Amino acid sequence: MMKYGWSKLAILVAAALAALSGAALAAVPAMPHYRFENFTTANGLPDNHVYAVLVDGDRIWAGTNNGLGLYENHHWKTFTTKDGLAHRAVLSLAVDKRTGDVWAGTMGGLSRISGGRIDTFTQLNSGLSNDVVYGVSIEGENVWVATAAGGSRLNLRTGQWDLYNERDTPMVEIWVYGVSATPTKVYYAVWGSGVLEYDQKTKLWDRYEDPDGETELVLFKDQGLIHEITSSVSYVDNVLWVSTYFGDSRYDGRYWHNFLTKDSGLPSNFTNVVKGVDANHAWFCTDKGLAYYDGKNWAVYRPSLTTGKPEMMVRDAQGHVTEVPVTTAPAHNYINNIDFQGGDIWVATSKGLSHGILQH
Numbered sequence: 001m002m003k004y005g006w007s008k009l010a011i012l013v014a015a016a017l018a019a020l021s022g023a024a025l026a027a028v029p030a031m032p033h034y035r036f037e038n039f040t041t042a043n044g045l046p047d048n049h050v051y052a053v054l055v056d057g058d059r060i061w062a063g064t065n066n067g068l069g070l071y072e073n074h075h076w077k078t079f080t081t082k083d084g085l086a087h088r089a090v091l092s093l094a095v096d097k098r099t100g101d102v103w104a105g106t107m108g109g110l111s112r113i114s115g116g117r118i119d120t121f122t123q124l125n126s127g128l129s130n131d132v133v134y135g136v137s138i139e140g141e142n143v144w145v146a147t148a149a150g151g152s153r154l155n156l157r158t159g160q161w162d163l164y165n166e167r168d169t170p171m172v173e174i175w176v177y178g179v180s181a182t183p184t185k186v187y188y189a190v191w192g193s194g195v196l197e198y199d200q201k202t203k204l205w206d207r208y209e210d211p212d213g214e215t216e217l218v219l220f221k222d223q224g225l226i227h228e229i230t231s232s233v234s235y236v237d238n239v240l241w242v243s244t245y246f247g248d249s250r251y252d253g254r255y256w257h258n259f260l261t262k263d264s265g266l267p268s269n270f271t272n273v274v275k276g277v278d279a280n281h282a283w284f285c286t287d288k289g290l291a292y293y294d295g296k297n298w299a300v301y302r303p304s305l306t307t308g309k310p311e312m313m314v315r316d317a318q319g320h321v322t323e324v325p326v327t328t329a330p331a332h333n334y335i336n337n338i339d340f341q342g343g344d345i346w347v348a349t350s351k352g353l354s355h356g357i358l359q360h
Helices: 002-026
Strands: 033-039 050-056 059-064 067-072 075-079 090-095 102-106 109-114 117-121 133-139 142-147 150-155 161-164 176-181 185-190 194-199 205-208 230-236 239-244 247-251 256-259 271-276 282-286 289-293 298-303 310-315 321-324 335-341 344-349 352-359
Touching: 033 344, 050 344, 050 352, 059 090, 059 102, 059 344, 059 352, 102 133, 102 142, 109 133, 133 185, 142 185, 150 176, 185 230, 185 239, 194 230, 239 282, 247 271, 271 335, 282 335, 282 344, 289 335
Parallel strands: 050 090, 050 335, 090 133, 133 176, 176 230, 230 271
Antiparallel strands: 033 352, 050 059, 059 067, 067 075, 090 102, 102 109, 109 117, 133 142, 142 150, 142 176, 150 161, 176 185, 185 194, 194 205, 230 239, 239 247, 239 271, 247 256, 271 282, 282 289, 289 298, 298 310, 310 321, 335 344, 344 352
16 A cells, blocks of 8 residues: 555656646747758858848848848849949848839848849949948838948939938938838938938938936936947837947837846847847847747747757747747857748858758
8 A cells, every 4th residue: 555655646646747847848938949940151151251131032132241142942142243233242231112113222232133134333323422322212212321431322213312311311320221211201311310210201301319428337228229330220019129339228219128138038249230029029139149029028049158959048028038948049149130921030140151940
């Protein structure tokens, strides 16, 4: 009886532990899982350092350090300066959905790829502010550009260029790292000047600054932009997402909310690019992995910083972190850019381009 009793007790304890384990597992937020396939020069990518990625229907464009790559029908094609590309280093990409033209911002000018032809705009042949083009955004018939010496706008119907710098906008510095243009608002991420907002209706500019100044310390939480050193902007569903090298911010037109590693699921405060999916969901491209935020919970996808093995970490709204078993990861943990293809993601890293295939 004693032996039987202990066996029965062991079974009950094991069942209880299993139930607790199952409950804990069930409590992990349901975050998207991906199977990553990675592209490098070994299978056709022009260069392993990928600055930008653009999803154009079934075609994928990759802006690399040594040419513009086009992935179509499982094959890579490379465009170089020999084909008319402004410069071999392609920093930014955008597509005009009306015409299908692809715009590439490079270290040596702005190139338009249209029907197999490449036209290039530079300081010498156009009204481009500077030949180093960090960002491009298409809005209607306007091409908005972020450069190393201010912003520019090209009206495709009239061919007129407008320049934006410290003389006619509130920007103090003129190093413009990113631009997000919509029919109502246009936002510029300006290195050292925070975020500039242009109202399309009133034609007036506004500026959002860090209330703490340029200090790296956050003295006033959620009181404004987290830092003056902005690296990108994304405006979607009337919500502004801003990335900096010292944390990230979300602004809904009334309230600011800031994200830091110490109180969020960000793997690093150093963020190259943020891309909003909608008002509550966004992706953060950091130097220590790719992060996804669903409005409450976080997921991080990367090769482990210590072992290099694939890892996925999920952080719930209460701050509990769970490691989710995975067998693949993005090509590298230094993430430069991201774009979306249905439920899939395409990720530009410093050591390859990654295709995250959504697993159901």
